[in-house]
Amino acid sequence: MSLIKIFTGVTFEKLFLKHNFGHQTYKSHKNPLLIGIGGFGKVLKYEWKDSGLTVALKCLKADTIVDEKIIKDFIYELKLLQSVSNHQNVISFYGVTKDSDGYYNMVLQYADDGTLREYLITNFTKLQWTDKLYIAKEIALGLLYLHDNNIIHRDLHSKNILIHQRQPKITDFGLSRQINEITSNSNLHGMPASGLAMDYVQ
Numbered sequence: 001m002s003l004i005k006i007f008t009g010v011t012f013e014k015l016f017l018k019h020n021f022g023h024q025t026y027k028s029h030k031n032p033l034l035i036g037i038g039g040f041g042k043v044l045k046y047e048w049k050d051s052g053l054t055v056a057l058k059c060l061k062a063d064t065i066v067d068e069k070i071i072k073d074f075i076y077e078l079k080l081l082q083s084v085s086n087h088q089n090v091i092s093f094y095g096v097t098k099d100s101d102g103y104y105n106m107v108l109q110y111a112d113d114g115t116l117r118e119y120l121i122t123n124f125t126k127l128q129w130t131d132k133l134y135i136a137k138e139i140a141l142g143l144l145y146l147h148d149n150n151i152i153h154r155d156l157h158s159k160n161i162l163i164h165q166r167q168p169k170i171t172d173f174g175l176s177r178q179i180n181e182i183t184s185n186s187n188l189h190g191m192p193a194s195g196l197a198m199d200y201v202q
């Protein structure tokens, strides 16, 4: 085990205890299936034996990053998500678990239709206007709930909205901030409009 891994492990342990995220034993998850790869590591689907729920474990592969700030940012993301994840249009957060390789994972509700982007690619021609308006309304309700809780997402796009049983759920709070922490000189964040979108509006 590398020194960095020991260092990040200790930091995580202390911070997780402090914030009381709810720790789950990794052994209570079975039947892993790789469903995606994000900026910080793999995302796997599991059956959570104790609850009967299907969950997504999102791994933070922190031992490749010699930066305590990344770990603090991860904890901050969990804190924000935990404070709003009881809403039907926000992905549910169930806690954290340490996998067999020693990496920390956030345990999230599994969304059975993947991202909104994937969902639209597969279903766009089948969807009626009422379905599209329903999706837009539900995203707006989720966003309103974040704003009512003083949280600005700052990275809302179709890959950060998941679809579960036709219900949109906002996810990925990595760039989110509490409103009182935004300063007037904050840098630009989020995803730039794609060439395709620009072509469309011209």
Ligand SMILES: Nc1ncnc2c1ncn2[C@@H]1O[C@H](COP(=O)(O)OP(=O)(O)OP(=O)(O)O)[C@@H](O)[C@H]1O
Binding pocket: 035, 036, 037, 038, 039, 040, 041, 043, 056, 058, 091, 108, 109, 110, 111, 112, 114, 115, 159, 162, 172, 174
């Ligand atoms: N809760 C979930 N349920 C179902 N699939 C998920 C879930 N979370 C993530 N995924 C799948 O895993 C992929 C990668 O997710 P992740 O959030 O790590 O990606 P990302 O947004 O590209 O990365 P980053 O977090 O660095 O912005 C997604 O594109 C999606 O297909």
